[in-house]
Amino acid sequence: MPQQAEATQSAPDDAQTPPVKRQWQIFLVALAFFTRIPIPAKTPYSSERLNQANRYFGAVGIVVGGIAAAVYLVAQWAFTPPIAVGLAIVVTLLLTGAFHEDGLADVFDGFGGGWTPAQKLDIMKDSRLGAYGAAALFMMLGLKWATLSALAEDQPLYPALALLVLHPLSRICAASLIFSYPYVRADALSKVKPLANQQSQQDLWVLITTGLIILLLLPLSSALALVVVIALVRWGCGLWFHRQLGGYTGDCLGAAQQISELAGYLVLLALM
Structure with a gap:
C-alpha cells in the first residue's frame, strides 16, 4: 500500500460517522491503495474499510483516466x-x-517460467524482471501508445475520451474477479490480501453502477461493444488464472486491468 495510506489513522466507530462522510473516507482509502495521489493524513483507516474500498476501484479509474485525458488535451x-x-x-x-x-x-x-502453481507464485513474488515480463510490458505499452495514436488520426480528441472511459472500466473488470474466484496466496507479501475476502453484493453493485455511468459518455453501439468485449476478457482472464493457479492473486488483477484496458482501446479503434 502506498506510503500516504500507511500514515492514516485507525478508523473510528463507523456508527458515529455520517454515511456520506464514511463513503468518502473509504474512497480515499481506495485512492491511496491504487495510486500515489496524496490523501489527508488524518483519513481514518482500518482493514474493514480497505476491504470495502473495492467498490470504488472504478471511481479511482475515473480520477486516473481524467488526469491522463487532461494531460493529453493540453x-x-x-x-x-x-x-x-x-x-x-x-x-x-x-x-x-x-x-x-x-x-x-x-x-x-510466473506463468511463463514456472511449471507448478507453487513455482509460478514464487516467481511472481520475485522483484526481478524476467524476459517474459519485460516482453509483456514492452508490447502492452507499445500497443496502447499505437492504438491511442491511431485513434487520434481521424479524431484528435478521441484519445482523451478513450482514456477517461477505459481506465475505470478496466479496473471494474479486474476488481469484479474478486467476486468469482478464490484468492490463492494469503501471505504478508500479498498486494490485495485485505481486499480479497468478505466482499458484499453492495460492493459489486457500486462497481457496476460506476461502469454504467461512465458508459453514458459513449454512443450506444460503442458502449455495447465494450461491454461484450470486456466481459469476454474477464471470462478469459478468470479461466486463465484458474487453470494456472487455481484462483487469482493481486498480480493477476493488475494483469486483467492492463489486458482489458488495451482490449477496450482496440474495440474503439475497430469501430472507427
Whole structure:
C-alpha cells in the first residue's frame, strides 16, 4: 500500500460517522491503495474499510483516466498526437506507480517460467524482471501508445475520451474477479490480501453502477461493444488464472486491468 495510506489513522466507530462522510473516507482509502495521489493524513483507516474500498476501484479509474485525458488535451495543443499520447501514458505510470503494469509483468514471468502453481507464485513474488515480463510490458505499452495514436488520426480528441472511459472500466473488470474466484496466496507479501475476502453484493453493485455511468459518455453501439468485449476478457482472464493457479492473486488483477484496458482501446479503434 502506498506510503500516504500507511500514515492514516485507525478508523473510528463507523456508527458515529455520517454515511456520506464514511463513503468518502473509504474512497480515499481506495485512492491511496491504487495510486500515489496524496490523501489527508488524518483519513481514518482500518482493514474493514480497505476491504470495502473495492467498490470504488472504478471511481479511482475515473480520477486516473481524467488526469491522463487532461494531460493529453493540453499536450496535443503543443505537440503531435503521438507525443501527447505518450505523455498521457507516462502520467498514468507516475500516478499509479506502475502498480498494474508490475502485476502484468509478474504474471507473465510466473506463468511463463514456472511449471507448478507453487513455482509460478514464487516467481511472481520475485522483484526481478524476467524476459517474459519485460516482453509483456514492452508490447502492452507499445500497443496502447499505437492504438491511442491511431485513434487520434481521424479524431484528435478521441484519445482523451478513450482514456477517461477505459481506465475505470478496466479496473471494474479486474476488481469484479474478486467476486468469482478464490484468492490463492494469503501471505504478508500479498498486494490485495485485505481486499480479497468478505466482499458484499453492495460492493459489486457500486462497481457496476460506476461502469454504467461512465458508459453514458459513449454512443450506444460503442458502449455495447465494450461491454461484450470486456466481459469476454474477464471470462478469459478468470479461466486463465484458474487453470494456472487455481484462483487469482493481486498480480493477476493488475494483469486483467492492463489486458482489458488495451482490449477496450482496440474495440474503439475497430469501430472507427
